[in-house]
Amino acid sequence: MSEMAKALSDDDLRLFSDFIAMLPKPVPPVDAGDPVRMQRAQALAQQYRCNSCHKPDFSGAENVPRIANQREDYLAKTLREYKDNSRHGYDATMAEALQPVTPEQISDLAYFLARVR
Numbered sequence: 001m002s003e004m005a006k007a008l009s010d011d012d013l014r015l016f017s018d019f020i021a022m023l024p025k026p027v028p029p030v031d032a033g034d035p036v037r038m039q040r041a042q043a044l045a046q047q048y049r050c051n052s053c054h055k056p057d058f059s060g061a062e063n064v065p066r067i068a069n070q071r072e073d074y075l076a077k078t079l080r081e082y083k084d085n086s087r088h089g090y091d092a093t094m095a096e097a098l099q100p101v102t103p104e105q106i107s108d109l110a111y112f113l114a115r116v117r
Contacts, residue, residue: 028069033115041112044105048097058116063090072114079106 005013032038045051045058050067054060058068067075081087083098083106101109 026069026071028117029072029115031115032117033111037108038112038115041105041108044101044109045112048101050097050109053093058113067113068116070114072110075113076106076110079110 008016051058053064054067055064058066060066078087079098079101080103082089082094083101085095087094089095098106
């Protein structure tokens with residue numbers, strides 16, 4: 001993103017951010033989710049301590065993003081990219097945290113987080 005935005009002026013960035021702020025939120029899934037899968041993924045979120053940085057309700061704080069009610073496909077893609085180190089954060093925390101997480105667990109975590117109310 002930095003490479004793409006470096007030619008933009010401060011006014012361009014303000015206009016862009018104002019536009020993004022006005023976009024409607026994605027609609028979360030209407031279903032509450034499969035109870036077995038939700039419970040399994042909630043246990044994974046506790047095991048991998050997702051709630052220690054993203055808060056117990058996964059609402060995020062400061063530079064830690066909200067992950068509750070995000071799109072499931074976006075969450076899965078982002079988690080996979082952190083795991084394979086093709087997506088970089090401010091530090092290596094997410095890459096390290098995701099190393100022991102299997103692809104199936106990433107799928108379950110994304111499913112769960114998209115449905116957290």
